[in-house]
Amino acid sequence: MRVKAALTCGTDLKAFTRGHPMIPMPGPFGHEFSGIVAEAGRGVRKFKRGDPIMSVHSAPCLGCSYCKRGVYNLCENIMASKVLGAYAQYVLLPRRVVRRNAYKKPRGLSFEEAALLEPLACVVHGLGPLNIKNGDTALIIGAGPIGLMHLMLLRASGAQVAMADPHEGRLRLARSLGAGKCVRASRERGTDVRRINRATGAITGGGGFDHVFECTGRPEAWEAAVDYLRRGGTVTLFGGPPSGTSACFDTHRLHYDEITLRGCFHFTPADVKKSYSILRGGKLKLKRIISGSYPLRDITKAFGRLSRGLGIKYAIIP
Ligand SMILES: [Zn+2]
Ligand SMILES: [Zn+2]
Numbered sequence: 001m002r003v004k005a006a007l008t009c010g011t012d013l014k015a016f017t018r019g020h021p022m023i024p025m026p027g028p029f030g031h032e033f034s035g036i037v038a039e040a041g042r043g044v045r046k047f048k049r050g051d052p053i054m055s056v057h058s059a060p061c062l063g064c065s066y067c068k069r070g071v072y073n074l075c076e077n078i079m080a081s082k083v084l085g086a087y088a089q090y091v092l093l094p095r096r097v098v099r100r101n102a103y104k105k106p107r108g109l110s111f112e113e114a115a116l117l118e119p120l121a122c123v124v125h126g127l128g129p130l131n132i133k134n135g136d137t138a139l140i141i142g143a144g145p146i147g148l149m150h151l152m153l154l155r156a157s158g159a160q161v162a163m164a165d166p167h168e169g170r171l172r173l174a175r176s177l178g179a180g181k182c183v184r185a186s187r188e189r190g191t192d193v194r195r196i197n198r199a200t201g202a203i204t205g206g207g208g209f210d211h212v213f214e215c216t217g218r219p220e221a222w223e224a225a226v227d228y229l230r231r232g233g234t235v236t237l238f239g240g241p242p243s244g245t246s247a248c249f250d251t252h253r254l255h256y257d258e259i260t261l262r263g264c265f266h267f268t269p270a271d272v273k274k275s276y277s278i279l280r281g282g283k284l285k286l287k288r289i290i291s292g293s294y295p296l297r298d299i300t301k302a303f304g305r306l307s308r309g310l311g312i313k314y315a316i317i318p
Contacts, residue, residue, distance in 0.1 A: 001053060001093055004111035006086035006316045007032040007290070008302055009119055010144055010217070010239075016303045021243055028085025030316065031057040034105060034114035038090060044098060054114035054279075055093060055102035056121060056272050057083040072268040073125060087299055089318045100269045106280045112315040113279060113287050116149075118267075120286070121275035123149045126238050126264035128271065130211065134158030137204050139196070139228050141185070142215035143170035145289050145313045146238060150213050151177055152284045162200040162209070164192070167309045177288060187220070193227045200228075208233060215239050222247040231257040238264055293317050 009032055015023040034054040037047050047053060060067050060075035067075050081094040105114045123146060136159040140147045143165035154161050155178040162181040163174040171182040183199045185192050208230035214221050217239030225235045226249055253259050278284060291311030294302045302314040
């Protein structure tokens, strides 16, 4: 595939600044992409040379014990064929990905937006089992790209959403995307919990949120997440903290308040399909989270801005 657009992502920023177990550095870099078929491999019937396509960077093997259980996102081999290296002119998509997780790009969708297929599939996967209903209340911790995509999908399901983040610019964007309440987080757990709970009382009636989505990957934020919930509420731990870290939770809250803590990781082909239809439908303002674009040679400028908290996501154009 000839790359037309590749997006920066939180995982890439982690790899760039502190290293990442699944993205060894130095090495091929970039995993959210869209482009044009440069050459179709033998036996490929779905696509031909010149087709604009959008794809994610992995696909399950269908043969391992997790795939046999239908838990495709935990496929033991999902990372074996993953595509890295989208910050380049070309990438090679393996058979498994082409077969299960690649789509023709609709004409009305830009290449930049089409490259959101992968991160959106991750968010779709996390939200899937929650069955969000009209009037549910949710707090999103972290107004980065993942937090903002949660916001848009939750709003589309009719939820009342509050957002916490240390960056005023991100909160402004969250507000314009439908967050009912935005709170500047200080990263001090005690102060934040008091302030956020007070500031969001109008949404929750003071009793806490039905849902909390942790989208920062900081263990302190994981721990604080339970303090925002109503009894019987659910925390979705989306952000991945550095390996080797741990988090501690109040046993009373988990037991007597029957709080659910759930992790979520990656996506299944069904999530990718759903992400594709959301993008094709064009109802969400997903392009608002793409803050600008840089030519490939200026990629370090994009990551420099992201590491200073400037912008949400950048498109890298080779
Ligand atoms: Zn990503
Ligand atoms: Zn598998």
